[in-house]
Amino acid sequence: MTTRAKICGLTRAEDVRDAVASGADALGLVFYEPSPRAVSVEWGAELAAEVPAFVTLVGLFVNPSDRFVRTVLDRVPLDVLQFHGDESPEFCNQFGRRWIKAIRVREFGQIERAFTEYRKACGLLVDAWDPDRYGGTGQSFNWQLIPEKRPMPLILAGGLSSDNVFRAIEQVQPWAVDVSGGVEEQKGVKDRSKMFNFMKEVRRVCKTD
Numbered sequence: 001m002t003t004r005a006k007i008c009g010l011t012r013a014e015d016v017r018d019a020v021a022s023g024a025d026a027l028g029l030v031f032y033e034p035s036p037r038a039v040s041v042e043w044g045a046e047l048a049a050e051v052p053a054f055v056t057l058v059g060l061f062v063n064p065s066d067r068f069v070r071t072v073l074d075r076v077p078l079d080v081l082q083f084h085g086d087e088s089p090e091f092c093n094q095f096g097r098r099w100i101k102a103i104r105v106r107e108f109g110q111i112e113r114a115f116t117e118y119r120k121a122c123g124l125l126v127d128a129w130d131p132d133r134y135g136g137t138g139q140s141f142n143w144q145l146i147p148e149k150r151p152m153p154l155i156l157a158g159g160l161s162s163d164n165v166f167r168a169i170e171q172v173q174p175w176a177v178d179v180s181g182g183v184e185e186q187k188g189v190k191d192r193s194k195m196f197n198f199m200k201e202v203r204r205v206c207k208t209d
Ligand SMILES: O=C(O)c1ccccc1N[C@@H]1O[C@H](COP(=O)(O)O)[C@@H](O)[C@H]1O
Pocket: 008, 009, 028, 030, 032, 035, 036, 037, 060, 062, 084, 125, 127, 134, 135, 136, 137, 138, 139, 157, 158, 159, 160, 178, 179, 180, 181, 182
């Protein structure tokens, strides 16, 4: 089966173009001020203008106000919202837009519970737990915590790079993978060859299936 891939945390127009050229299915813009990858609403609109047809644009939020999400949606043509904080299902569901819920995994049973709680999501993203940060930590987690039975698409994130994504896909068999830090030369600045190598590895698994 083809595994989709999202490259997240893009902040420069050239990185958006390189991510598209690498074959990424989806691109992520971070609308979360404390992140080194955060973009303003205005800049997000500029970057969105670089995204061609059939590439999904995702907006990442962490505990935003509903007003902020609406402000972004007025200006930036996001296809999917990614909620990476402690948002309730009701909060995520109010924008008339498809959405992904991200959870930070640290114990057995957590993912199963999230499948039930966030059943209206179009995907569940599983990331590493960190006591101080909501995500984008570059850390991976114990993939054994991921159940085989999944009622919705599962997106694997957390510390992925071209070094481990082949193994990750083979072991977890996710619907999609999501990467940020593993394809950067420094925080917020993507590295063209790392993005290409990452996508090459993702496609390599698909060929061996
Ligand atoms: O990228 C960030 O700075 C960020 C901040 C807050 C929440 C999530 C964030 N990024 C997302 O985290 C995962 C894993 O990232 P990494 O590959 O381990 O660096 C991914 O979904 C990012 O989009």
